[in-house]
Amino acid sequence: MLISGAGVAGPTLAYWLARHGFAVTVVERGAGPRSSGNPVDVRGPAWSVANRMGIVPRLRAVATHATAMRLVDGNGRSLARIPMPATRGDEVELPRGDLAAVLLDAVRDDAELVWDDTITALAHDAGGVDVTFERAAPRRFDFVVGADGLHSTTRRLAFGPESEFVSHLGLYVATVPLGSDEGTDVLLHNTPGRLVSIHPARGAALAAFIFRSAPVPGFDHRNQTQHKQIVTMAYADAGWRVPELLDRLAAAEDLYFDAVSAVRLASWSAGRIALLGDAASCVSLFGDGSTLAMAGAETLAAALAADPATGFARYEAAHRRLVDPKRRRVGRAAGMLVPRTHLGLRVRDLAARGVAAFR
Template sequence: MSSRSVLISGGGIAGPTLAYWLARHGFRPTVVERAQGLRSSGNPVDVRGPALPVAEEMGIMPRLRDVATRATAMSIVDASGRQVARVALPATRSAAGNREVELPRGDLAAVLHESARDDAEFLFDDTIVTLRQDEHGVDVTFDRAEPRRFDLVIGADGLHSAVRRLAFGPESGFVRHMGLYVATLPLGGPAGNPHDVLTYNVPGRLVSIHPSRGHALAAFIFHGPAISGLDHRDTERHRRIVTDAYAGVGWRVPELLDRLRKTEDLYFDSVSHVRLPTWARGRVALLGDAASCVSLFGDGSSLAIAGAHTLAKALAARPADHAEAFRHYETEHRALVDPKQRGIGRATALLVPKTRLGITARDLAARVWSSRR
């Protein structure tokens, strides 16, 4: 059994999942995460499709169900708050045997970390600064920790991946803005409706309130061109961008914008495609959003879990040939990712129509679809 060392950049979803499976195949995984600890915030995500058998094999499904959200439907409302249409959410559409689960992203990351922490080393509040690889390994320097050498390095560090930048080149060569931005923030208390995600649209802009698990979350999703020089860590600029985009919008938007101006827990980013001709370069490979972001609409968390399992299995089956293992992982996982990336445009048009006519047509379709279930 191999005892090769693997450095994984990113402690969110893909990173801990990969660490868990690598440890079980005899590798020595180390996870480095820029944040000081586990992040408690984040929008709700689904564990479904190819992630379900992985989560079941890990034995974490009971825990995931314990921390699942309470949302059962999406209610589309008008400016007065009147319900226009109501659609059951995917995890509640079928009979009780449906295994899908929706939960806050931070809770999913925490469960995955709990599963991996006893068999993997975690370095929080740190990041990779340089990578230098040769035929036999990769020399890594960190912002805080002492330099170390690893057999392999995996970038599971998201849309703005440091590993991708260091090993493959500037972000501008691989990340394509899809014409949307998203901002999310906690509301500090329960939602008025504990079971429905409330959604309100005006042309090109959406705002929603998700009940989560007793701690409601607000989301702003809106169309906009690429913003030159936008720093994904410049929170004050993010506040201004969202406030300007929603100026004059009705329903509960003024109240939500007021909370957005005050919160210390704001997430903001563009909705983007990540496309690379290959996910590996020498002894460095990419996983999750770093390799193939399907941002917001494409089951990113489920694909990250499935991809981590595929990568670990490929490396374990080819202990003497990491290049062939990376190729096998990429071929198998692209078959899941590519259709999701191709479907982003359709999902965008349905969720955030650009015109009043588009909103009307979407709402009518939702009512018809719901009445037939």
């Protein structure tokens, strides 16, 4: 069994497949595990997956410990402060890279890990999949699972070009590591159509710029110089700590920037090749993607263990029931986080004060 991608979904799937007795190889384009990254949540179905993997203490040890969300105006004055549910006992928020590292550690002894490589061609027949790699020698596997994220190579090779499955949701997101603590409150500053946030994490706080924009002509998700220009132009006249954060962005070497996107496919498998996590069903940054990635991985492993011949179909039928409701909430979540107008902002701030009063 070959898994492409060692983010959240890939190592979780590798762990459960190994537990079910499969021989597993994971190929990852990165040169090694990364720490930090955007904060993600492990909760609901993923919390019980983590519990059964025995990794909850390790997840808690690297949790961000953000305790509340605070809306601030252009002068930094507090407009509303909402305690965050992540302070409950059955969920945790942590940097995505740290989650991936903990998941990888759980499977390190039971799977073959191949770093700094990528699949370049896939050819499947009734008995298996012939896989060509950029660096390693070609190999044949029983099954291949693409857990290689929003811009999945597996999906492109086995299902078709990205443009057929990935849709821009009218927003872009940039994140910049600040390398500081920044307290315990997530700070959010909005102007119509724009949000800047500072998300605390033990010594690894992250600034995020999320803004509404039609697709930028010629957008290239790998061109950092272009990304810095786009963000700087979008926030040119913004107040609060934005000028300081734009300076950090200009100097950053590890900027993340991408269109906020959804992935939709009519089917998540083609013969002996399947997709998992963001590659199959990215619900954007508003939709519990890491939780869905972990839950889907366990479902897929169990379905393959029960019957390899029908495993992909049963995984898809079961996991779509979790994914679809999250998808429907994305528009509302985006409207709350990045209101388009002054009126929308005032309504959102009022609603936030109401929520704060009841927590």
